[in-house]
Structures are given as structure tokens and as C-alpha cells.
Amino acid sequence: MKEVNRVLLVDDDKDDQKFLKDALNDLFPNLECIAINNGKAALEFIESNPPPPQYIFLDLNMPFVNGFEFLREFKKEYNSSETTIYIYSTSSNGRDKEKAKILGADDYITKFSDFDSLKAKLKNIIH
């Protein structure tokens, strides 16, 4: 099993950043968790800090470069990278799910309203 050392959270919502960070820290205390407010800043961060992170949690609705645009750009630039991308959004819209799948997202997680459920999900998908 590979050790997870870096996770990128791309979300403009500070609360959600905190929920996700807390949950990840509870599960993986040694994990470096970087939170970035929008897709544009995230792309710049990845470019200046290679290699790309192992996991990216990506919100869809963000200013400047939204989640879909980030996904498209990232796949174009780092197609061969081993990064797993999870969409992490409040939207449960079928069209959004379909679009994310087409653009190459690995899974689609609807934001939780329960901290324990969030932790359970993370435990399942991060190894």
C-alpha cells in the first residue's frame, strides 16, 4: 500500500474545507492537506509544485475556473498522472454527474450533512 502524503482540496467554501480537512486529519494524521479556493489557483499550485497530488477533491461551483473547467485543463496537462479526482459537490444533479464522468472524474461524492458519514466515505475511498 502506497502512503498517502498529499491531498488537494479545491473548494471556495471555507466550512467545507474545514469539514474535509478535519475528517482527513482524523483518519490520516500524517497527511498533507492543501486547500485552495478556486480552479485557477489550483492549476497554478499544481504547476509550481510537481508532482500532482495523489487525490484531488473538487467542488464544481467555484469562481474564476469552475470544477468542470479545472477537470478539463488538468486532464489535458497531466493525463498520465496517477491522480484520483473526486468531485465533491452539493449538487445531486444527474447531468452534473454525467458530465463529470465524461470529463474523467473517478467518483462523484455529494456533500454530506453528517460528519461521521463523511468520515466513513473517506475511509472507503482513500487507501
Place this chain on the structure above:
Amino acid sequence: MAKSRHLNTSKFNYWAFITSSLILLSLIVFSLIWFQKQKDASAWVTHTYQVKLEIEKCFGLLLEAESNQRGFLLNNDSAFLKNIHHAESLLYPNLEQLGYLIIDNSDQVQNVKSLKLLVAARIERMHALLDSPALRNKISVSYPVSPGKAIMDSIHNKVRLMETQEDRLLKQRIFFKKTQDNWIIIFILSFSALAFTTLMWSFFKMRTENKLRLQAQYDADLLDGLVNERTTEINHINSLLTEQNIKLERKNRDLMSFTNIASHDLKEPLRKISMFVTMIGRSNPELLSEESGYFNKISSSAKRMQILIDSILQYAQTDDDNAGFQDTNLNETANLAIESLSEKIKEKNATVKVQPLPTIFCNPSQIEQLFINFMDNGLKYSRPGVLPILEIDAQLEETGKKGGHQIQSWQINFRDNGIGFEEAYREKIFEIFQRLHANDEYPGTGIGLAICKKIAENHHGQIIVKSVLGEGSVFSVILPVNKTLTHNA
């Protein structure tokens, strides 16, 4: 019909024009020929007169010569001799001229020949007498006159004969000329009359046609005006409709984005409230331990609000979009619904019996929602102490007539053994937010059945419900077969 009549009239006018032109042309040609013939006939008449004149002239000259001879014999005056010579000098050229004139007439040629001989004989006899020695010596003697007179009689007879012949010719020629004149007049008159009649006929025909054409033109203009008026009206109405459609589309779009935004924005704070409550619980577990504690109430209220918003969103998004319609095996739909409700079924220890269902043409996700909502209803409103039994079956029904054809419908029944309700409420339960029970008794949103009703309407169907209080209910959704496939799975 009108067009062919119009064509016929045109054809008729064309032929009338050709005929009139031909008649006029032949009139001109015949007139020219007639003029020429008339000229010829006149020339012949003149010619005959000329012949007669020459004959008279010859005879006159001969008589003149004879009377001068007689005068000389009586008076022996040489002036008479001179007159004789003069008459003689004119006589021969006259005879030559006559011979030339009648050269075409063989009878007259013969006559002139014998006349010439007779004249020559008479002149010779005259000269013989005048040149006699007795006369030269101015001796009065008696002269035999009978031979000269006999010749003169013959000449006279010949002249009469010739004149009679010329008279006959003259009569013939004048008659010919007159007959020709009569015929040509009849011909010209009749042809002119014919041409005139044809022209008049085509003129009247043309006038009638013109009148008809003008009438048709007038009618067409009138019709054009009406059509234009109506077209303008239709265009105006169309533009109004287009305008209204654009407005409606904009309204719909606004409404859709409103529901999306509202639901998202309403749900977000609730989700965070729940999240923060659970996070407070992490550091202070005692705050969540009490069943009726405030934090639990906050959490359950937020969750209930979230469910409500989800339901409203689902209701709003259940539109009549036909794009999602496809052949759907309802047995699979039932299985999916059972899977969705598996936890509740297990919790309630319920039995679900599904009879073979048909494959129908429908929106599969909407119909799945309908199955879930009816089954969820059956599970939720179960009688205390009675294990819930849900039964689903379908049957083909005759539901009326349309254009002489029977309309068939699939009736899908959802039967439960729950608490049931009073018949009086069978309409009310399908209205949004309408509930028959308190939330702490039977929790719910009052939207589930309203969504079912909307789904049935989207499929041109309806829902009927039968219920007996304390015994159970049957919810039947009726979907017309023209929207479904008729084979059983």
C-alpha cells in the same frame, strides 16, 4: 375550367384573325385579277369598235372614190380626179390597217382577203374607165355601169358580212364583260360580308372575353386583398404568439433556475447546520446523548427541512419532458423500487408481491419514482401490529372510444393492508402539502402523492384510489396503451 375556356376563346380569336386576313387577301388578289380581266375585256371591245370603224372607213373611201368618178364623168372636172386619187391613197393603208387588226380572226382574215381583191377589182375598173381614150378626148359617151355596180354590191355585202361578224363579236364581248362584272360584284360583296361578319364576331367575342377577364381580374384582386388582409392578420397573431412564447420560455427558464438556485442555496445552510451539530457532538458527546436534547432537535429539524426541499425540488423537476420516454420493463422498475426501499421493507418486516408486469413506453425514472412513492406510502401507513403486505399487479382495460377505436389502458394496481382513509379524502391526498396525519404520528412531506399525480398526467394517464378505513388502500395508475407496448413481460 375557366382557364380552358379562356384558352378556347384565344384559339377562336386566333383562327378568326387568320380567316379574316385570308379573306381580305383573296379579295385583293381577285380584285387585281378582275381588274386585269376587265382591262382585257374593254380592250377587246375597243378593238372590235376599231375594226368596225376601219371597215366603215374603207367602204366610205370607196364610196367617195365612186361618187367622184361619177362627178368626173358628168363634169369632166379634174378636181374630181384629184379626190379619187386622194381617196385611193388612203384606201390601201386603211385596208392594211384592217388586215392587221383582224389578224387573230381567221374568218375575218379570209373576208379581208376577198375584200382586198374586190376593192382592187373595183379600183381597176374605175381606172379602166377613167383612162379610156374617149374620155381622154372629152367625147361624151355612155358607159356601161353594171360590172362596177356588181363589184360594188359584192363589196357592200362583204362589208355587211364583216360588220355583222364584228357586231356579233362585240355583243359577245360586251356580254362577257358584263357577266364578269356581275360575278365579281357578287364575289366581292359576299367575301366582304364574310370578312366583315368574321371580324364582327371576333370583335364581340373579344369584347365578351375582355369583360370576363376584367371580371376575373377584379375577383382575383378582391381575393388577393382578402388573402393579404388575412395574411397580415395571421402574421400579426404569429408575431404576438412568438412574443408570448419567448416570454413564456424566459419565464420557464427563470422558474427553473429559481428552483435550482433556491433549493441549492436553501439546502446548503441546513447541511452545514447538521454538519456543525455533529461536529459539536464530537467534542461534547453529552450534548447529543439526550434523546430530547436541543441539539438533536436542531439536527432532526434541519434534516426534515432538507427532505422537504428535496421533495419540492423533485416535484418541480417532474416535468412533461417526452425526451426521456423509452420502452421500459415494469418488472425491472418494480425491482429497482424494492431495492431503494429495501431498508424500510426490512425494518417493517413487510411482504412485497409483484405479479408479472408489462413493458410500456414511458419515462423510466418517473415511473420508478411513482412505484417508490406508492410503495413507500403503503409501508409508512401500515396498521400497528399488522405486518405490511404490498401487492403490485397490472391488467389491460377498455377505457373508452376515440374515432371508432377502443382505447385500451394498462391499469397498474398498488394494494396495501394499511390504515386506509375515508373516501371523502381521496381527492385531497393528491394535493401538494396535504396530509391526513400529524408529523409525529406518521412523518411525511405531503408531496409524494402529488408527484405521483403529476407523473401520471405527464403520461396522459390518471390515478384512481379505493380505500377502506382500517383495511387498506388500492392506488391504481391508468396509462393509455397508445403510449405503451402491449406485450406482457
